[in-house]
Amino acid sequence: MKNLFLFILALAILSCNPRHSADEYCKSGNLKLLKKDFNGAIADFDKAIEIDPKNADPYINRGIAKEELNYYQGAIADYNMAIEIDPDKADPYLNRGILKDDLQDYTGAIADYNRAIEISPELAKAYFCRGNAKINLQDYRGAIEDYTKVIELEPNNVSAYINRGTIKINFQDYTGAIDDYTKAIELEPENPIAHLQRGFAKHLSGDKEGGCKDLVKAGDLGYSDAYAFIKQYCQ
Numbered sequence: 001m002k003n004l005f006l007f008i009l010a011l012a013i014l015s016c017n018p019r020h021s022a023d024e025y026c027k028s029g030n031l032k033l034l035k036k037d038f039n040g041a042i043a044d045f046d047k048a049i050e051i052d053p054k055n056a057d058p059y060i061n062r063g064i065a066k067e068e069l070n071y072y073q074g075a076i077a078d079y080n081m082a083i084e085i086d087p088d089k090a091d092p093y094l095n096r097g098i099l100k101d102d103l104q105d106y107t108g109a110i111a112d113y114n115r116a117i118e119i120s121p122e123l124a125k126a127y128f129c130r131g132n133a134k135i136n137l138q139d140y141r142g143a144i145e146d147y148t149k150v151i152e153l154e155p156n157n158v159s160a161y162i163n164r165g166t167i168k169i170n171f172q173d174y175t176g177a178i179d180d181y182t183k184a185i186e187l188e189p190e191n192p193i194a195h196l197q198r199g200f201a202k203h204l205s206g207d208k209e210g211g212c213k214d215l216v217k218a219g220d221l222g223y224s225d226a227y228a229f230i231k232q233y234c235q
Contacts, residue, residue, distance in 0.1 A: 022052035029061060038065040056082040060092050075099055090120040098129055106133045124153040140167050158188045174205035192223035203233055
């Protein structure tokens with residue numbers, strides 16, 4: 001009788017420790033991603049997919065972990081699977097686009113960003129990344145339109161102001177470029193790139209003194225290459 005009681009008790013104890021759910025593996029994998037334990041994250045996402053193979057999220061996050069380990073084709077395969085499972089989810093298109101960008105497939109990247117924007121028209125990161133890809137394809141006006149959209153959605157996006165300003169220099173719109181860099185500096189006063197680029201724009205516009213002040217400020221903020229430009233343009 002005692003042995004039977006112990007057996008029943010053991011069953012009760014075991015029932016309090018059920019098999020991990022797919023959601024628990026996903027949460028564990030996400031934590032490991034944050035801790036940069038990418039192999040551990042992949043193992044958790046593998047388990048989540050094994051339990052629930054029709055959930056797109058662990059494929060997306062496993063793709064991110066694979067990217068971090070430079071396993072690019074595996075990452076693309078995961079994003080492809082996530083898209084197959086849930087074609088109306090923007091994240092896998094965005095992530096796949098960024099990876100294609102890194103692999104210099106700019107046309108393919110733009111196609112993915114386009115789809116992400118169709119699904120989520122207020123996804124500022126997709127416009128920003130598409131702008132960068134358009135620069136690589138020398139579609140500068142298209143890039144300006146994308147950065148302008150980013151600024152409309154995220155008025156405090158410093159990188160969008162800097163990138164748009166740089167393209168304006170290419171179009172010899174020095175006043176517009178200076179305005180963009182000035183806005184970036186207002187938002188982030190210690191940004192050396194904004195000071196450096198504004199220095200170039202001022203110099204090109206004929207304001208040598210103002211340009212040199214910005215170049216010096218960029219150097220003071222830690223951009224050591226600014227000193228070579230100071231030597232070239234300010235002495």
